[in-house]
Structures are given as C-alpha cells and as structure tokens.
Amino acid sequence: xxxxxxxxxxxxxxxxxxxxxxxxxxxxxxxxxxxxxxxxxxxxxxxxxxxxxxxxxxxxxxxxxxxxxxxxxxxxxxxxxxxxxxxxxxxxxxxxxxxxxxxxxxxxxxxxxxxxxxxxxxxxxxxxxxxxxxxxxxxxxxxxxxxxxxxxxxxxxxxxxxxxxxxxxxxxxxxxxxxxxxxxxxxxxxxxxxxxxxxxxxxxxxxxxxxxxxxxxxxx
Amino acid sequence: xxxxxxxxxxxxxxxxxxxxxxxxxxxxxxxxxxxxxxxxxxxxxxxxxxxxxxxxxxxxxxxxxxxxxxxxxxxxxxxxxxxxxxxxxxxxxxxxxxxxxxxxxxxxxxxxxxxxxxxxxxxxxxxxxxxxxxxxxxxxxxxxxxxxxxxxxxxxxxxxxxxxxxxxxxxxxxxxxxxxxxxxxxxxxxxxxxxxxxxxxxxxxxxxxxxxxxxxxxxxxxxxxxxxxxxxxxxxxxxxxxxxxxxx
Ligand SMILES: Nc1ncnc2c1ncn2[C@@H]1O[C@H](COP(=O)(O)OP(=O)(O)OP(=O)(O)O)[C@@H](O)[C@H]1O
Ligand SMILES: [Mg+2]
Numbered sequence: 131x132x133x134x135x136x137x138x139x140x141x142x143x144x145x146x147x148x149x150x151x152x153x154x155x156x157x158x159x160x161x162x163x164x165x166x167x168x169x170x171x172x173x174x175x176x177x178x179x180x181x182x183x184x185x186x187x188x189x190x191x192x193x194x195x196x197x198x199x200x201x202x203x204x205x206x207x208x209x210x211x212x213x214x215x216x217x218x219x220x221x222x223x224x225x226x227x228x229x230x231x232x233x234x235x236x237x238x239x240x241x242x243x244x245x246x247x248x249x250x251x252x253x254x255x256x257x258x259x260x261x262x263x264x265x266x267x268x269x270x271x272x273x274x275x276x277x278x279x280x281x282x283x284x285x286x287x288x289x290x291x292x293x294x295x296x297x298x299x300x301x302x303x304x305x306x307x308x309x310x311x312x313x314x315x316x317x318x319x320x321x322x323x324x325x326x327x328x329x330x331x332x333x334x335x336x337x338x339x340x341x342x343x344x345x346x347x348x349x350x
Numbered sequence: 351x352x353x354x355x356x357x358x359x360x361x362x363x364x365x366x367x368x369x370x371x372x373x374x375x376x377x378x379x380x381x382x383x384x385x386x387x388x389x390x391x392x393x394x395x396x397x398x399x400x401x402x403x404x405x406x407x408x409x410x411x412x413x414x415x416x417x418x419x420x421x422x423x424x425x426x427x428x429x430x431x432x433x434x435x436x437x438x439x440x441x442x443x444x445x446x447x448x449x450x451x452x453x454x455x456x457x458x459x460x461x462x463x464x465x466x467x468x469x470x471x472x473x474x475x476x477x478x479x480x481x482x483x484x485x486x487x488x489x490x491x492x493x494x495x496x497x498x499x500x501x502x503x504x505x506x507x508x509x510x511x512x513x514x515x516x517x518x519x520x521x522x523x524x525x526x527x528x529x530x531x532x533x534x535x536x537x538x539x540x541x542x543x544x545x546x547x548x549x550x551x552x553x554x555x556x557x558x559x560x561x562x563x564x565x566x567x568x569x570x571x572x573x574x575x576x577x578x579x580x581x582x583x584x585x586x587x588x589x590x591x592x593x594x595x596x597x598x
Contacts, residue, residue: 133530153388202500221420247445248446249441249443249445250445252408252439252441252445252502253439253445253446253447254438254447254459255408255431255434256406256434256438256439257434257435257438257458257459257463257507257508257511258431258432258434258435258459258463258511259431259458259459259462259466260431263462263463267458267462268447268458271449271554272447272449273447275449301428
C-alpha cells in the first residue's frame with residue numbers, strides 16, 4: 131500500500147516538470163507527424179506514378195526506413211543535421227521522427243489510393259477532368275477517409291516513438307522521467323508516471339480518430 | 351436515316367486496338383450521325399466496351415482514325431481532356447462519387463473543368479435532376495439511392511457538361527430487373543430530345559424501339575450492321591443469326 135501511495139505522491143509532486151516534457155512531446159509529435167504526412171503523400175504519389183525512376187526513389191526511401199532501427203535514424207540525422215547544417219536538437223529530432231513515420235504513412239496512403247475503385251478515375255476523366263484534378267478532387271478525398279483508421283494508428287505509434295529522441299538529450303516526457311528517476315535514485319514511480327501520460331495521450335487520440343471515423347462513415 | 355444531309359458526329363475508320371498481344375478491335379469502321387442512336391450488341395469479350403472507351407479516349411487506339419465533329423482526334427495534337435468534355439460517358443456501375451452529394455456529383459466537372467460559377471452550375475444541375483425525375487434528391491449521398499436512381503444521376507452528371515455525344519456502356523446491366531425501365535425511359539427521352547448516343551446494351555427491346563442503327567460485333571470485328579428491323583428480323587450473316595438466337 132505504501133508503494134501505491136508513494137507512486138501517487140511522485141505523480142502529483144512531479145506534475146510541473148512532466149507538464150514541460152508533455153508540451154515538448156506534443157510539439158515534437160505534431161511537427162513530425164505533419165511533416166511525415168507531407169512526406170508520405172509525396173512518396174505515395176511517386177509510387178503510383180508510372181515513372182519507373184520515381185518509383186525506385188520511393189522504394190529506396192521506404193527500404194532505408196524499414197531496414198534500419200529508428201534509434202539509428204535519429205542518431206544519424208542528429209549528428210548529420212546538427213553538425214552540418216546546424217539544426218537544433220528539437221528540429222533534428224523532428225526530422226528523424228518525420229523521416230521514419232513518412233515511410234509508413236506513404237505506404238498507408240498508397241494502399242488507400244490503390245483501394246479506390248478504378249471506375250472513380252474513369253468517371254472523372256470521362257467528364258474532362260485532368261489526371262491531377264481527378265486525383266485531388268475525387269481520389270484523394272476518398273483515400274484519406276479510408277486511411278483514417280490506419281493513419282490514426284500510425285500517429286499513435288509516432289507519438290510513442292517520439293520518446294526515443296530523449297537519447298539525443300531532448301527533455302520530452304520520457305527524458306523527464308529518466309532524469310527525474312536518476313536524480314531521485316527512484317526509477318519505478320517516474321516511469322509509471324510517464325506511462326500514465328502516454329496512456330492519456332493515446333486515449334484522447336483514439337477517441338478523436340473514432341469520432342472522425344464515425345463522421346466520415348455518414349456519407350459512405 | 352435520310353442520306354447525305356446529316357451531320358457526321360463520329361466517324362471511325364480502320365480502328366485497331368490491342369492490349370499487349372491481344373488484338374481486341376480489328377479494323378473497325380463506324381459512322382454516327384447527329385441525333386442518331388447507335389446500339390452496339392455482341393457477346394462478352396467481343397470488344398464493345400473497348401470500342402466505346404476508344405471513342406472517349408479512356409483507351410488510346412493503336413491505329414486508325416477517330417473523327418469527332420469533323421475533327422480528327424490524335425493524342426499528339428489534341429488535348430484529350432477537352433475532347434472528353436464533348437463526349438459524355440455512362441458506366442455499367444454508375445461510378446458516382448460517393449463522397450459528394452447528388453448535386454455535388456453533378457456540379458463537380460462544370461465548376462472544376464469549365465469554370466462555371468457554382469450558382470449557375472447548381473441551377474442547371476437542379477434542372478437536370480428534374481429532367482431525370484430526381485429533383486427532390488439533390489442533397490442526399492449516392493449510397494442512399496437505388497441502382498436506377500444512381501444511374502439516372504450518372505446520366506445527369508454527364509449531361510451537365512453539355513456533351514455533343516453520349517456513350518452508354520451497359521447502363522442497365524447492373525440493375526435489378528424492376529429498375530431497368532426507369533433508366534431506359536430516361537435514355538429514350540434523351541434520344542427524343544435529339545442527343546447523339548452510342549449504346550452498348552443487351553436490351554433488345556430498347557435497341558428496336560429507340561435505335562436508329564444496330565451494330566453486331568464479334569471477336570473485335572463488326573460482323574453486320576443495319577436498321578433494327580433488318581438486323582433483328584432478317585440478319586444476313588450466319589453469326590448474327592446464331593447470336594440473336596442465343597439471346598432472344
Ligand atoms: N485493360 C485491358 N487490358 C487487357 N485486356 C483487356 C483490357 N480491357 C479489355 N480487355 C480484353 O479485351 C477484350 C474485349 O473486352 P471488352 O471489355 O471490350 O468486351 P465487351 O464486348 O465489352 O464484353 P462484355 O460484354 O463482357 O462487357 C476481352 O478479351 C478483354 O479481356
Ligand atoms: Mg463491356
């Protein structure tokens with residue numbers, strides 16, 4: 131019982147420091163996932179283009195991301211970016227996370243685009259729409275709707291993966307937990323505390339995604 | 351058909367189309383005069399859809415000529431998107447845009463392609479919906495409509511671009527039998543209004559009643575063509591007789 135009381139004490143007393151880490155986790159996640167989404171859309175379009183070289187570029191990118199651990203990507207980009215183009219840690223972290231999630235988002239969007247019935251493209255083209263206009267107005271809106279559950283899932287993974295940038299010295303949620311744990315020589319309550327914060331973030335995001343799914347299902 | 355004076359809407363000469371090694375259209379010749387309804391019949395795989403799709407450049411021919419309103423259309427010299435604006439198409443599976451309302455489906459191309467104002471497109475779209483008997487359905491999503499209603503919306507959507515020709519690829523084949531009539535009567539009204547139409551269908555009643563010219567295709571070739579009574583009642587070719595025997 132005293133263990134549980136101790137955990138609650140730590141949880142309550144550490145609130146202020148964790149809020150700082152929480153903010154950084156949110157900034158990291160939002161920035162990296164927005165960029166990852168744009169990267170993903172870009173590479174998805176390369177993959178479905180009929181140009182072999184563009185497809186290879188997309189394949190190479192996805193292979194690189196899938197073939198190496200995220201922590202390696204983060205360190206390579208961290209040393210690469212901070213020493214060569216002098217980005218700060220935050221943006222190096224964002225770059226690493228976005229580079230990583232972008233590949234998975236590209237595959238999700240590509241799959242969603244390819245799952246849309248070819249008749250949709252034909253209908254658009256038969257009305258005189260160009261292929262670009264058909265993609266933008268007809269295919270992508272339907273593909274995004276269909277991709278909402280998978281994208282939501284990928285965003286959740288992205289948020290949890292952002293904990294790895296603590297290894298380049300970011301004091302986001304996990305970084306705060308590690309620092310507090312070692313400063314107080316008392317690890318478990320701080321790691322339990324940080325778990326609770328992640329659970330709350332993921333819960334909120336899950337509810338949002340479910341609401342979005344319901345809303346979009348109405349028109350289908 | 352009266353001879354000579356009529357305006358040639360579509361002329362096809364020696365049209366060939368292959369998919370890889372598969373030679374699907376073989377030296378097709380076809381003429382469609384303004385306001386005529388040409389009906390394409392033939393067994394599955396004979397190339398009817400491919401022919402229609404070549405006419406609207408969803409498929410690109412390998413050789414031969416396609417002349418639309420006196421204009422020989424080539425991929426190299428023409429903006430095919432512009433040509434498609436003039437040639438409307440209705441598909442077997444409707445292909446309505448599920449993320450847009452009925453009216454949204456109809457105004458999409460006029461506003462996005464032709465740059466017509468939204469107000470104007472809505473006004474015209476509602477008139478078209480009245481015409482196909484769906485004036486009260488403008489604000490619903492396609493998923494709430496029956497097949498027959500969907501197909502009538504698809505017809506209105508194609509008409510919204512004010513095409514000179516309408517192509518129909520088995521417009522009633524995906525419908526429950528009781529819904530076929532409403533679509534055919536919409537098409538008949540369109541023909542009565544003077545629309546030039548090329549229709550692939552298995553509805554021989556429609557072909558007889560509304561068709562001006564019937565074309566029988568087999569294995570990528572036109573075997574025989576003629577006015578409906580001649581082709582249906584006095585087919586000259588053995589193949590045509592066999593085919594008509596198999597479906598009637
Ligand atoms: N995109 C394509 N790639 C390869 N082969 C194709 C393609 N489209 C059609 N074909 C082939 O061309 C031939 C003619 O097909 P088409 O769809 O024009 O026939 P159809 O007369 O419309 O038949 P149905 O009555 O079944 O619709 C068929 O053998 C078909 O498999
Ligand atoms: Mg067909």
